[in-house]
Amino acid sequence: MRRLLPTTVLLLTAALLAGAAQASSPAAWSAHDKEVAAACVKASGLKDAKPAGQPMAYDDGVGMTALLVAGHYPQPHMKNRAGRVLCLFDRKKREAVVTEADQITLAPVAATSKAKK
Template identity: 55%
Template structure:
């Protein structure tokens, strides 16, 4: 009986520490996504808009919306948005212009 109580307490203590490290692991992941996406961005003064959207592990991607300014002279420093897809397996980021996110599509 005493062994079962000790085993139960050990299990509970282990679960508590696993959750703490899980938060740290997610914070590290979010930082990796942000750094990779900003590096892949074509915008200047690039910032994340919100937090990464996490897809199921079978998909293997995180998505992050970025906002910054177009550096090209003809764009006249206009605000732009990009969608970044971060491949969790290869730890690589790929961006695509996504200014249309704020446009309303008519059916």
């Protein structure tokens, strides 16, 4: 069995760390956020769909990013009613899935903060 020299181990470690640092750069996150938004808007099936907030990335153990998307239901019987979907984007598979999220209510942040005091 061949042993790696300490210098080789250090170089390999540095290369791995450099790759990890690049993957987490602001530019990489920005590109990820754009990919999530595009995939989630498309998966939503809503007319005039747009992100209704910022993407929320779960840790790598979960591997998902969530995004709330708002738009209008395209079905004639829905009469262009406003609607929302919650999208989960699988970072490994690069796929988005959605579920209706009209039941989510958004309380103002200030009101929530005052209630905790």
